[in-house]
Amino acid sequence: MGHRVARAAVHRLAGLGAVTGEVRVTNDKRKGSKGPRVPGFQGELRVPNAGIRIENLSKVFQGRDGGSVIALDGIDLAIEPGSFTCLVGPTGCGKTTLLRIVAGLLASSSGIVMVGEEPVAGPRQDTGMVFQQYSLFPWRNVLDNVAFGLEMRGTGKRERHARAKELLGMVGLARFARSRPYELSGGMQQRVAIARSLATDPDLLLMDEPFGALDERTRHRLQDELLSVWERTGKTVLFVTHNIDEAVYLGQRVVAMADRPSRIADDFPVDIRRPRDRVAPEFVEALLRVRTVLEEVMKESSKQIETTKGG
Numbered sequence: 001m002g003h004r005v006a007r008a009a010v011h012r013l014a015g016l017g018a019v020t021g022e023v024r025v026t027n028d029k030r031k032g033s034k035g036p037r038v039p040g041f042q043g044e045l046r047v048p049n050a051g052i053r054i055e056n057l058s059k060v061f062q063g064r065d066g067g068s069v070i071a072l073d074g075i076d077l078a079i080e081p082g083s084f085t086c087l088v089g090p091t092g093c094g095k096t097t098l099l100r101i102v103a104g105l106l107a108s109s110s111g112i113v114m115v116g117e118e119p120v121a122g123p124r125q126d127t128g129m130v131f132q133q134y135s136l137f138p139w140r141n142v143l144d145n146v147a148f149g150l151e152m153r154g155t156g157k158r159e160r161h162a163r164a165k166e167l168l169g170m171v172g173l174a175r176f177a178r179s180r181p182y183e184l185s186g187g188m189q190q191r192v193a194i195a196r197s198l199a200t201d202p203d204l205l206l207m208d209e210p211f212g213a214l215d216e217r218t219r220h221r222l223q224d225e226l227l228s229v230w231e232r233t234g235k236t237v238l239f240v241t242h243n244i245d246e247a248v249y250l251g252q253r254v255v256a257m258a259d260r261p262s263r264i265a266d267d268f269p270v271d272i273r274r275p276r277d278r279v280a281p282e283f284v285e286a287l288l289r290v291r292t293v294l295e296e297v298m299k300e301s302s303k304q305i306e307t308t309k310g311g
């Protein structure tokens with residue numbers, strides 16, 4: 001494996017986009033520059049434009065026994081740039097598969113997936129992903145895990161460590177900068193992964209149940225941190241969760257997926273002022289809507305399993 005390929009593989013594992021991807025540039029006309037030119041502007045000009053367009057997306061996995069699993073079947077979904085969307089659905093309905101395809105980590109079987117103006121053809125530098133399972137590099141300490149994406153970009157040690165420390169502070173792990181991942185609890189490792197996904201300041205954040213392993217208090221704190229990052233930066237966030245309260249607290253929009261066949265079962269805006277009050281009537285109303293849809297979906301799904309068994 002060539003050096004470049006090896007680095008790309010490591011990078012992909014971190015969910016941080018391709019090493020050799022186009023670098024979003026500065027005030028010049030190099031290929032890849034997305035933003036307008038601003039006279040006298042020297043630094044990187046960020047104009048997030050990471051909307052997602054998914055059309056008729058399908059994914060079929062081939063099993064070892066020759067059988068196949070239809071993980072996604074003709075999904076259509078459009079996500080506005082700068083929006084915060086929560087994706088819910090029963091286990092196995094294809095949420096992770098969808099995220100991995102949008103991240104460019106997994107090829108689709110058919111359909112269109114665009115991020116910004118471009119079809120997704122592989123990992124993008126401007127996408128940050130937090131995986132459902134912790135995916136830290138065991139041989140790196142916490143600080144260097146968080147700083148990884150910046151290191152790949154060629155950011156100097158002092159600068160990347162300063163940024164990594166700031167993010168570790170944000171997730172409440174400043175004291176653990178020199179620890180190894182195995183010395184941390186599962187929830188702490190997940191917080192490191194969240195910090196890592198933010199380090200390169202990606203336009204698009206794909207988060208797969210990032211707060212699933214956390215206690216309620218920590219989860220609430222990190223939800224608020226994430227919201228403030230989102231409000232400050234205009235990132236596009238696609239956030240998978242099994243927690244209905246979390247979906248309604250965070251999302252501007254909640255998309256509920258169903259399985260067998262996988263499809264969008266419900267999709268609605270959550271027009272509740274922030275900061276949201278978890279006991280306000282409109283909050284509870286939105287919760288009930290999501291719960292009802294999911295209960296329906298589960299009922300359908302178990303009926304189908306019964307039919308398959310019986311027939």
Ligand SMILES: Nc1ncnc2c1ncn2[C@@H]1O[C@H](COP(=O)(O)OP(=O)(O)OP(=O)(O)O)[C@@H](O)[C@H]1O
Nearest residue numbers: 061062069070071090091092093094095096097098
């Ligand atoms: N690499 C793979 N090879 C074969 N089948 C797979 C693979 N990845 C996922 N699947 C199958 O695709 C379907 C969707 O899986 P996926 O992980 O996307 O579900 P999910 O909605 O994220 O579930 P959960 O809520 O449990 O995380 C499942 O039936 C799963 O078994």
Ligand SMILES: [Mg+2]
Nearest residue numbers: 095096132208
């Ligand atoms: Mg999943």
